[in-house]
Amino acid sequence: MSIDPAALDSPAWGGFDPARTRGQGLRDVWRSFVTAAQLGWRNEANWTDPILFFIYSVAKPLSSTLIFVVMIEVIGGAAAREFRGFVIVGTALWAFVVAGIAGLAWSILDDRERYAMLKYVVVSPSDFLTVLLGRGVARLAVGAMGAVITLAVGVVALGLPLEVGRIDWPLLSVVMVGGLSAVVAVGILLAAICIQTRQEAWSYPEAAAGALFLVTGAVFPLSVLPAPVQVVGWATPLTWWIEGVRLAVFPAAPSGIGGAGSAFAAFTGRLRPEPYEIVVALLATGALVALGAIVGFRVSVHRAKERGLLDQTTGS
Amino acid sequence: MSANPYVHRPTPGPQAAAAWTRRQIVMTNVRTVGGRAYPRVRGLAREKSWLFFEILLPFLTTSAFVFVYRALQAPPEYVGFVVLGGAMTAFWLNVIWMMASQLWWEKSQGNLELYFAAPMDIVAVLFGMAFGGMVMSSTRAVVVLVIATVLYGVTFSVAQWLLLVAVFMLTLAALYGLGMVLASLFLMWGREAYHLTQFLTEPIYFVSGLNFPIARLGLLGALAISVLPLAVGLDAMRQLAFADAAYPGGTPPPEIEALILVVMTVVFLGIARWMLRTLERLARREGRLSIRWQ
Amino acid sequence: MSASAPLAIETRALHRVYRSKPNDVVALDGIEIEVVPGEFFGLLGPNGAGKTTLIKILTTLLLPTSGTARIFGFDVVHQTKEIRRIMNMVAGGEQSGYGILEVREQLWMFSQFYGLGSRDGWRRVDELIDAVGLDEQRRQKVSTLSTGQRQKMNFARGLLNDPWIFFLDEPTLGLDVSAARAVRELILAWKAAVPGRTVLLTSHYMAEVDELCERIAIVDHGRVLAIGTPAELKRRVQRESIFRLELDRLDGGTASLARLPGVVAASAAAADEANGHDDRQTVAVNLVLHDDAALGGVVTALGGLGAQIQALRKSEPTLEDVFVELVGRGFDDAPDDGRDESQPDGRAAASEPRRDDEPAEEELV
Ligand SMILES: Nc1ncnc2c1ncn2[C@@H]1O[C@H](COP(=O)(O)OP(=O)(O)O)[C@@H](O)[C@H]1O
Ligand SMILES: [Mg+2]
Numbered sequence: 001m002s003i004d005p006a007a008l009d010s011p012a013w014g015g016f017d018p019a020r021t022r023g024q025g026l027r028d029v030w031r032s033f034v035t036a037a038q039l040g041w042r043n044e045a046n047w048t049d050p051i052l053f054f055i056y057s058v059a060k061p062l063s064s065t066l067i068f069v070v071m072i073e074v075i076g077g078a079a080a081r082e083f084r085g086f087v088i089v090g091t092a093l094w095a096f097v098v099a100g101i102a103g104l105a106w107s108i109l110d111d112r113e114r115y116a117m118l119k120y121v122v123v124s125p126s127d128f129l130t131v132l133l134g135r136g137v138a139r140l141a142v143g144a145m146g147a148v149i150t151l152a153v154g155v156v157a158l159g160l161p162l163e164v165g166r167i168d169w170p171l172l173s174v175v176m177v178g179g180l181s182a183v184v185a186v187g188i189l190l191a192a193i194c195i196q197t198r199q200e201a202w203s204y205p206e207a208a209a210g211a212l213f214l215v216t217g218a219v220f221p222l223s224v225l226p227a228p229v230q231v232v233g234w235a236t237p238l239t240w241w242i243e244g245v246r247l248a249v250f251p252a253a254p255s256g257i258g259g260a261g262s263a264f265a266a267f268t269g270r271l272r273p274e275p276y277e278i279v280v281a282l283l284a285t286g287a288l289v290a291l292g293a294i295v296g297f298r299v300s301v302h303r304a305k306e307r308g309l310l311d312q313t314t315g316s
Numbered sequence: 317m318s319a320n321p322y323v324h325r326p327t328p329g330p331q332a333a334a335a336w337t338r339r340q341i342v343m344t345n346v347r348t349v350g351g352r353a354y355p356r357v358r359g360l361a362r363e364k365s366w367l368f369f370e371i372l373l374p375f376l377t378t379s380a381f382v383f384v385y386r387a388l389q390a391p392p393e394y395v396g397f398v399v400l401g402g403a404m405t406a407f408w409l410n411v412i413w414m415m416a417s418q419l420w421w422e423k424s425q426g427n428l429e430l431y432f433a434a435p436m437d438i439v440a441v442l443f444g445m446a447f448g449g450m451v452m453s454s455t456r457a458v459v460v461l462v463i464a465t466v467l468y469g470v471t472f473s474v475a476q477w478l479l480l481v482a483v484f485m486l487t488l489a490a491l492y493g494l495g496m497v498l499a500s501l502f503l504m505w506g507r508e509a510y511h512l513t514q515f516l517t518e519p520i521y522f523v524s525g526l527n528f529p530i531a532r533l534g535l536l537g538a539l540a541i542s543v544l545p546l547a548v549g550l551d552a553m554r555q556l557a558f559a560d561a562a563y564p565g566g567t568p569p570p571e572i573e574a575l576i577l578v579v580m581t582v583v584f585l586g587i588a589r590w591m592l593r594t595l596e597r598l599a600r601r602e603g604r605l606s607i608r609w610q
Numbered sequence: 611m612s613a614s615a616p617l618a619i620e621t622r623a624l625h626r627v628y629r630s631k632p633n634d635v636v637a638l639d640g641i642e643i644e645v646v647p648g649e650f651f652g653l654l655g656p657n658g659a660g661k662t663t664l665i666k667i668l669t670t671l672l673l674p675t676s677g678t679a680r681i682f683g684f685d686v687v688h689q690t691k692e693i694r695r696i697m698n699m700v701a702g703g704e705q706s707g708y709g710i711l712e713v714r715e716q717l718w719m720f721s722q723f724y725g726l727g728s729r730d731g732w733r734r735v736d737e738l739i740d741a742v743g744l745d746e747q748r749r750q751k752v753s754t755l756s757t758g759q760r761q762k763m764n765f766a767r768g769l770l771n772d773p774w775i776f777f778l779d780e781p782t783l784g785l786d787v788s789a790a791r792a793v794r795e796l797i798l799a800w801k802a803a804v805p806g807r808t809v810l811l812t813s814h815y816m817a818e819v820d821e822l823c824e825r826i827a828i829v830d831h832g833r834v835l836a837i838g839t840p841a842e843l844k845r846r847v848q849r850e851s852i853f854r855l856e857l858d859r860l861d862g863g864t865a866s867l868a869r870l871p872g873v874v875a876a877s878a879a880a881a882d883e884a885n886g887h888d889d890r891q892t893v894a895v896n897l898v899l900h901d902d903a904a905l906g907g908v909v910t911a912l913g914g915l916g917a918q919i920q921a922l923r924k925s926e927p928t929l930e931d932v933f934v935e936l937v938g939r940g941f942d943d944a945p946d947d948g949r950d951e952s953q954p955d956g957r958a959a960a961s962e963p964r965r966d967d968e969p970a971e972e973e974l975v
Pocket of ligand 1: 602603604628629630635636637655656657658659660661662663664
């Protein structure tokens with residue numbers, strides 16, 4: 001038997017492949033993205049595992065919605081019924097926020113603390129950010145399921161008035177794409193922070209998601225907040241995303257941004273933003289956050305490499 | 317410094333060295349609590365990101381709940397209910413993140429074997445973790461309570477201070493007792509346990525009535541009161557701290573709830589002790605005290 | 611020690627079976643060992659022999675499937691607290707601890723687990739840090755320690771409670787030559803400080819066991835194949851005396867030596883470069899004699915041949931030879947059944963004290 005030595009030099013046999021030293025083609029990026037998404041799916045998002053499905057797509061999102069629904073029931077009164085729909089939509093969308101943000105940040109912690117694999121992910125030829133995004137997308141799928149289930153329960157059991165014929169599909173598609181990109185961007189920012197922090201950062205993503213409740217008009221109209229805080233809300237893409245989805249799916253629902261006595265009304269003289277305003281504001285704020293996230297992430301990885309943070313388990 | 321670094325506390329022989337007095341046993345366990353709490357406290361001092369994520373952000377979350385009630389034009393005591401709930405969340409999170417999942421964590425880090433190879437009680441190690449973590453959760457609870465009270469104008473009307481303090485302490489005792497039970501459960505379940513941590517957040521907030529009077533949940537609430545320290549403790553504290561408010565009835569009076577907490581504490585600690593022993597035996601039998609086996 | 615004092619280690623018919631798929635693993639298959647107080651005892655065996663399993667049982671971390679084991683008379687199944695008070699252990703490649711702590715903080719935490727007072731703990735920790743040679747790393751974060759430094763820290767931890775019995779499971783695994791030497795010196799110094807201190811060391815480095823241990827058990831597949839002092843064990847395979855000669859010249863060739871009385875065989879060997887004679891022309895000869903006494907005749911005969919002896923050494927059989935004799939296969943090609951994947955191949959690392967096919971007289975590192 002004879003072996004052609006040149007054949008052994010081929011990349012398939014571990015030989016040198018000049019292509020690998022060049023920048024990555026789009027196809028490589030796509031491949032590592034898909035691989036990461038599959039991995040994330042298998043590890044965290046697997047709907048075929050009934051326990052995981054129940055925890056992440058049913059129990060958690062539904063519970064957070066029910067907390068607000070009961071708060072409203074306890075007080076009751078005239079505003080309650082209208083407010084209920086408002087809250088159900090806001091919290092259903094929040095399933096995306098929690099899943100998206102937490103998924104990305106936990107990928108970092110998982111790899112570093114649990115599998116001690118982070119350094120290998122970073123030095124592998126795939127772009128770190130791409131891999132991370134792939135994992136994040138798998139988690140978003142979990143969020144999507146949670147959101148759908150919450151809305152379904154809202155319609156069937158909680159009297160949420162859904163009229164499929166009145167849904168503004170074009171607006172819905174645009175704001176969903178923009179909104180989910182923004183969620184991922186916030187997730188990347190948090191991942192950047194988690195690269196720098198200790199093990200107990202496990203609870204950070206949920207803390208961040210919880211705090212965002214305050215300024216995004218998810219569970220109450222911004223108009224009850226002091227005016228400066230309302231302005232902070234305007235700067236958050238998630239605010240516009242939620243407003244856009246509400247407007248597209250439940251046109252009759254009250255506005256989270258506008259409304260009587262809101263800073264928006266005082267500023268514009270109108271009670272609610274127009275669809276195009278929502279889209280423009282969402283894209284603008286979303287682009288800013290995304291830019292910040294990418295820069296922040298790169299800086300964080302750089303600093304981590306410099307200080308050797310990638311292969312540390314840091315628990316206390 | 318002794319002349320020879322290899323001799324510290326000379327003992328006449330192994331038999332004498334192995335015979336500990338009761339005092340030695342107790343003191344070792346007490347010191348173990350301090351020893352295990354120490355890394356936690358050092359960690360907090362060494363890296364301050366928790367001030368932002370564990371204090372400021374949770375405060376904002378609590379604020380969000382306050383504004384929900386404001387938007388609903390709820391009676392003022394409801395803001396107080398939420399603030400109290402926000403403060404107590406800190407301890408619950410401490411139990412699940414820094415205690416329940418911790419033994420499993422120690423195992424995967426290779427520390428658990430060293431813990432079992434040392435002469436102290438593993439329960440003391442768990443207490444150490446709890447106390448170390450409590451530095452953080454107490455700070456958080458106090459900050460949320462004080463700042464939110466001032467900022468959102470909560471007025472307390474306490475009639476029975478002593479009972480209130482007792483209920484608070486009992487709630488913590490029961491909570492951390494439950495934490496120990498969970499810690500052994502998690503150790504048994506391994507990787508899956510991490511998902512259980514996730515299950516213990518929002519769903520538990522909901523059934524514990526963290527943001528509304530639990531009476532509203534009817535049968536579910538009654539069930540929660542009988543098994544969840546957070547639920548019963550919070551309900552009792554609300555009754556005691558807002559004695560003047562028109563609190564939705566339907567739950568037992570605080571005295572009874574205090575008794576429930578006592579029972580819970582005893583039961584949880586008993587179960588935890590039994591479980592940890594069983595677990596140690598099982599782990600020794602099956603060779604599962606470490607995952608790094610060389 | 612009085613005659614009635616219990617043994618430091620005593621195992622009787624110790625069996626340990628791991629339930630695992632697809633087949634159960636018999637890790638220990640009737641181990642009988644007696645170690646007297648004050649002894650430095652070695653367990654030598656290839657990967658998967660059951661060394662770690664035995665140590666885990668003796669340190670109360672694992673239950674035997676059957677049989678008994680006692681540490682200073684205390685039963686490993688039921689008297690765990692007593693044993694834990696007087697023993698400690700260090701394993702090679704141990705990665706325990708909290709990355710965020712400094713070395714002395716990490717050690718202090720463990721000192722508290724053994725009941726040292728708070729102040730006393732700090733003093734003891736600093737003392738041990740100096741003793742193991744980590745003074746420069748005293749305030750360094752645990753997560754930034756090198757492998758050797760980490761192992762020194764592990765030793766400091768292991769000595770915190772003045773153990774009467776110290777279990778060492780491949781303690782020099784992955785260490786370089788100088789770090790491994792430092793660790794060995796540390797163990798010896800610690801042991802010498804108090805009579806009665808006992809050490810059980812496992813290793814698959816023959817030279818390490820040979821150097822440190824007073825008695826050795828050679829184990830394979832969960833069984834003790836032989837127990838004895840290194841010299842006793844080697845004597846089992848030593849039927850002839852082997853010498854190595856270096857001569858300035860040998861006119862008649864090795865054949866002239868092979869004819870001499872008492873000589874079993876004589877063969878040319880590669881010149882030994884380690885002795886610094888490589889610049890000179892020398893002839894190296896391996897001589898196998900019936901016994902040492904035959905050497906005199908050889909020396910006389912060489913004088914007659916006009917050859918000058920420049921070096922003469924006796925080659926001892928190594929523990930490797932003993933192992934080969936006992937199991938019928940070499941140590942390194944011991945089949946591992948693929949069961950012990952986690953074991954890093956220590957033999958490839960620089961830490962190995964000595965190749966076992968090298969002459970045995972050479973000083974260990
Ligand atoms: N927890 C376990 N479960 C199943 N098999 C095990 C376990 N630990 C060790 N073994 C097996 O028992 C045998 C002895 O292992 P070990 O005691 O680690 O050997 P050594 O330390 O001599 O290398 C090996 O075949 C190993 O694969
Ligand atoms: Mg081993």
